[in-house]
Amino acid sequence: MSEPNSKAKSSAALVQSRRNALRSYLGAYGFMAPAGVLVIIFFLIPVAIVLYLSVTNLASSNFTSDLARMEFIGLKNYETLLNDQFARKIFFNTIFYVLVTLSIFNVSLALVVSLLTTHIDRSAGFVFRALWILPRITSPVVYILIWKRMMAEAPFGILNQFNELLGQPTYNYVSTNPWVFVVVVNGFIGVSFGMIIFTSAIESIPKDLLNASLVDGSSRMQRIRFVILPLIRWPLLFVVTYQTLSLLTSFEEILLLTDGGPGLYRTEVWSLTAFHRALSNYFGNAQWGYGSAFAVLLVLIGVVLAVIYMRVFRFDELIAEPRVEAL
Amino acid sequence: MEIRIDNLTKKFGDVVGVEDLTLHIDDGEFVAFLGPSGCGKTTTLLTLAGIYKPTEGFIRFGDRVINTVQPKDRNIGMVFQSYALYPHMTIFQNIAYPLKLKKVPKNAQNEQVRQVANVMGIGDLLDRRPGQLSGGQQQRVALGRALVKEPDVLLFDEPLSNLDARLRLTMRGEIKHLQKNLGITSIYVTHDQVEAMTMADRIAVMNRGHLQAFDAPDELYDRPKTRFVAGFVGNPPMNFVDVEVSRSNGRFIAETDSIRLALGAERGSAPAGHDGAVVMGIRPEDIQIDADGDVRGEIFVVEPLGREDLIDVRIGSHSFILLADTERQHQAGERVSLKFDMSQAQFFDPRTERSLLWKQ
Ligand SMILES: Nc1ncnc2c1ncn2[C@@H]1O[C@H](COP(=O)(O)OP(=O)(O)O)[C@@H](O)[C@H]1O
Ligand SMILES: [Mg+2]
Numbered sequence: 001m002s003e004p005n006s007k008a009k010s011s012a013a014l015v016q017s018r019r020n021a022l023r024s025y026l027g028a029y030g031f032m033a034p035a036g037v038l039v040i041i042f043f044l045i046p047v048a049i050v051l052y053l054s055v056t057n058l059a060s061s062n063f064t065s066d067l068a069r070m071e072f073i074g075l076k077n078y079e080t081l082l083n084d085q086f087a088r089k090i091f092f093n094t095i096f097y098v099l100v101t102l103s104i105f106n107v108s109l110a111l112v113v114s115l116l117t118t119h120i121d122r123s124a125g126f127v128f129r130a131l132w133i134l135p136r137i138t139s140p141v142v143y144i145l146i147w148k149r150m151m152a153e154a155p156f157g158i159l160n161q162f163n164e165l166l167g168q169p170t171y172n173y174v175s176t177n178p179w180v181f182v183v184v185v186n187g188f189i190g191v192s193f194g195m196i197i198f199t200s201a202i203e204s205i206p207k208d209l210l211n212a213s214l215v216d217g218s219s220r221m222q223r224i225r226f227v228i229l230p231l232i233r234w235p236l237l238f239v240v241t242y243q244t245l246s247l248l249t250s251f252e253e254i255l256l257l258t259d260g261g262p263g264l265y266r267t268e269v270w271s272l273t274a275f276h277r278a279l280s281n282y283f284g285n286a287q288w289g290y291g292s293a294f295a296v297l298l299v300l301i302g303v304v305l306a307v308i309y310m311r312v313f314r315f316d317e318l319i320a321e322p323r324v325e326a327l
Numbered sequence: 328m329e330i331r332i333d334n335l336t337k338k339f340g341d342v343v344g345v346e347d348l349t350l351h352i353d354d355g356e357f358v359a360f361l362g363p364s365g366c367g368k369t370t371t372l373l374t375l376a377g378i379y380k381p382t383e384g385f386i387r388f389g390d391r392v393i394n395t396v397q398p399k400d401r402n403i404g405m406v407f408q409s410y411a412l413y414p415h416m417t418i419f420q421n422i423a424y425p426l427k428l429k430k431v432p433k434n435a436q437n438e439q440v441r442q443v444a445n446v447m448g449i450g451d452l453l454d455r456r457p458g459q460l461s462g463g464q465q466q467r468v469a470l471g472r473a474l475v476k477e478p479d480v481l482l483f484d485e486p487l488s489n490l491d492a493r494l495r496l497t498m499r500g501e502i503k504h505l506q507k508n509l510g511i512t513s514i515y516v517t518h519d520q521v522e523a524m525t526m527a528d529r530i531a532v533m534n535r536g537h538l539q540a541f542d543a544p545d546e547l548y549d550r551p552k553t554r555f556v557a558g559f560v561g562n563p564p565m566n567f568v569d570v571e572v573s574r575s576n577g578r579f580i581a582e583t584d585s586i587r588l589a590l591g592a593e594r595g596s597a598p599a600g601h602d603g604a605v606v607m608g609i610r611p612e613d614i615q616i617d618a619d620g621d622v623r624g625e626i627f628v629v630e631p632l633g634r635e636d637l638i639d640v641r642i643g644s645h646s647f648i649l650l651a652d653t654e655r656q657h658q659a660g661e662r663v664s665l666k667f668d669m670s671q672a673q674f675f676d677p678r679t680e681r682s683l684l685w686k687q
Contacts, residue, residue, distance in 0.1 A: 208411035211378050214398040215405040217428040217476065226424070230415040 047299075054078075054292035059285055070289075077293035086265050087273075094270040097182065098247045105187025106243040107236070110194025115224060117195075118202045129195060136192040144256040147185050148174075175262045182267050186253050194239040201235040202228060241309045245302050251275055270298050328388050328479035328512045329354045330375070335384035337367075337374050344370030346536045348384070352529075355510040357503070359527035361520055361559070367536040368516040372482050375514065377401050388479065399428070401480070404473030404511075408485040410465040412457035418444075418468050419453040425476040439475055446505075447471045463494045470502070474509070481506070481513040487522065499526060520560050524548070532556050554680040557608045557673055563637060565608045566647045569677065572598035572605060581607055581672070585643030586622055590669035597683040598674040605683060608673035611637075614649040616657070620664030629657055640665060 049067075054077055056070040064070060081087050113132055117125035135143055154160040154170035163170045174181050205228065213223045229236075251272040254260065260268030260276070268276075271294075278291025330352040337344040345367035352358050360368045373379045375386060377398035386393050393401060404425075412421050419440055426436045444450045447467040457465055466486060473481060486502070487495045503526045506513050517523050523530045524544045532539040532547065532555070540547060540556045551557035557565050570581040570588075572595060579595025581588045598605045616638075624642035631637075635650045638657055647665070651657055674683040 206409060206411065208407045208409045209413065211373065211376070212405065212407060212411035213413075213424075214378060215376050215401075215403055215482075216425040216472065217399040219397070219399060222428060227413060230413075233415075 050292045050295050053289055054296045056289045058289040059287045061285060073289070077290050078297075080290065081293050081297070086268075089265055090268050090270055090273050093265070093268055094248070096179070097186075097267075097269050098244060100179075101183050101187050101190060101247055102240065102243055104183070106190035106194050106247070107240060109187065110191045110239065111198055111236075113191060113195045114198035114202060115228070118199060119220065129199060132195055133192045135188045140189075140252055141256065143189070144185065144253055147181075148257065151181065174258065178258050178262060178267045182254055182257060185257060186247070186250070189253070190243060190247070193243065197235045197239050198232060201232040205231050237309060241306055244305055244309075248298060248302055248305075270294060270301075274298065330480065330512060330514075331385075331387040332371075332375075333385045333387075335371070335374065335386060336382045337370050337379055338382045343367075343536045344379075345374070345533075348538050350531055350538065350541060352512060352514070355512055357506050357513045357515065357526060357528045359523035359530045360514060360516045360533060361523040361530050362518065362533035362539075363559070364518055365535075366533045368518075368533060369484055371533075372405075372484055372514065372516050375480070376403055376405055376482055402476065402478050403480045403482060404476060404478035405482040406466070406469045406473050406484070406486045408488050410457070410462075410469045410489075412465055412468055412472075414457050417454050417456055418449065418460070421457065421468055422453075422471045422475050425472065429476065440471075443471045443475045446474075462490055463498070466490065466498065470505075474505075478511060481511045483513065483515040483517075485517055486515075488517075488519075495522075502526065521562060524560070530560075532559060534559075550682075550685045551608075551673060552682045552685050554606060554608070554675040554682075557675070557682075561610060563611050563648050563650070565610050565673070566614070566649075567606055567608050568645050568647075569604045570598075570607045571603075572601070572607075572674070574599045581669070583643070583645065585645065588622070588667050588669055590672060594669060594672055594674070594684065601674075601676065601683055604677060606675040606677050606680075608675065609647075609667060609669075610671065611647075611649045613668040613671040614640075614647055615666045615668070616640075616649070616651050616655070616663045617666040618664055620666035622665045622667065624663060624665060626657055626659050626661045626663060629659055 052067065053070075055072060055074060057073045057076070058064070058070050062071065113129065117128050138146075149156070150158045151173040152158075152160070153172045153174075154164060157170075157173070159173065160170040209227065209231075210223065213227045214220075218226060249271050251269060254267060254269060254272055255275070258267045260266070260272055274291050274294035276291075277287050277294060279286055330350075332348055332350040332352075335348040335350075336346050338346075348367075348371060350358075360371060362368055370379065374381055377393070377396060381394055388401065412418075413424065416424065422440045422443060423436045426439060431439070440453070441450065444453055447470060449464060449467050449471065452460060452464060452468075457468065460468065466489075469486070483502070487498050490498060499522060502515075515523070515526060527544060529541060529543050530547055531541045534555050540552050542550075542552075544560075547556055547560045551560065554567070558567065568583060568586070570583050570586070572579060572581045572590075574580075574595070579590045579592060579599055581590055581595070581598070598607075622642060624640045624647070627639045627641045627646065629636050629638050631653065634653070636653050636655075636657060638649050638651050640647050640649060640663065642665070649665070657663070675681065676683060
């Protein structure tokens, strides 16, 4: 009598618990839905459109907003791109720009600033860091105008006015050393990001660990090398990855500074080309299809780099589970 | 290494960490800094280690003033409550770190690390990382790392506070044993008076940045020089009650509204000479439940501790903690007579809180 009864009870319980599981499953998706919709509308769909555009020859001459009526040309854009005599130069320009800006400013200088400002009086450190954030929070147009005004040719440029005042020869700084200009101006913006991340990482290292290192016999420099740097490896990876990608895709400062010049593609970078081709062609012909091909390759390069960084910094080891054993 | 601390003050802005501390520690001595949380123990230890610079005063190791000497040049080993092991290094690398900084050759490093690890019983864990070890194992590693450089001074900052009770007992014995064997001058910070009493040759009791007493454990226990020391040292803590001590025809009497106790001249004459009320202190083990007792009270609570019962007896408005044999099976509400061993009573000035019996 009691046997089937309890069985019925337990199967009812099973159904009930399945229902609960389903409910919490749906609940989870419900909560994720708003973010999911945003990602789909503003990321996945545009990426898909760009991918599609890159295999069409859409340009201002044959413009249509109807996806179905665009002319499919396969990988022809990519073929053109690979044979483009300037693509090679622009590619190496991009690598140069990203590597130099990243290594000197976004990572090294950011690290130096955060190490220095965490080794001095707390409030002084805070003031110095606040100064370094200024380029980041200034509107790019204003910021670039300040630089241009400073470095402009005689008699307009502020530096050159000083040169004249001191009886020195004047220089055309921008056209003689456009890369220095581009890297420094972008670098100053890039320092703050790494600086914030590194500073908070350094400040979250337990005080006991830092004290232990000094008592164990290290100088402050040795402590940085043997304790602090290894302990902020993960933020370092994050900053390198994130800043590589952001440098690869940022072009507005270069656009405003040199517009890829002076001369033919002297400081043109990949993302700027994508913009020039697709939206601002010199010849008044916007080649959306061709520009998209540039953009797609840029995404591919970014993904490949991200994977490489993960390998180099042994990401899997960072998240490995500990093997704890009680005494 | 002999350590001489003279008039040491360390302030953080307006906050006083430790003030006017004078303390001389003999070579090879094991000294405990005992006091409640926030009394300046860690501050003193970190100043000795060179992490903080003294605001005032002098610290000498031997004859050398080391006020401005960098931590790395003090040859100190330190063990932290949080263990402070480097999480990115293996156990081997952790212990070898001080040697590496001293530029000891690789094979000598290897030998010394293994030797220390074997003494600490962690020889088989050398290629693990700290995160893979239990708390007890980690504390052994931390001790190994402090010992491997053969320091002149060992500093411990509440090293056992994060361990469970059983492990604490074993480690307590091991640390004391190691210290005696190696003869390294050691300072051991703790808020646990049992640890301090059992391990240290002398105990420096601190409160709110000030040194209260610096004496051998039994000296602190039997002849506490301040009321704070009397209350802090000993478990369960000493009972305190405000009394008037008077002398009438050659005998001394301590009394309150509800208690009247006779005491001998060696304890009674000093408080009797004091103007007004004094604070009397009496330890739980110096009060017995005894049918012949001369004070009557009522049991308020009985707390079984296993070996004995902790009993709270109320006499009028006063409360006394005492210990009694479990076999007597006392019950709350029971009326009992108490016998006070007044030859052990302590007396303090209620205003200065200094002992009236033992001069500083
Ligand atoms: N780095 C610091 N900055 C400011 N105040 C501190 C600092 N370290 C300790 N103090 C203060 O000094 C006093 C003593 O602290 P501490 O030595 O850590 O006590 P303990 O180790 O005995 O618990 C406390 O009031 C504490 O708030
Ligand atoms: Mg402390």
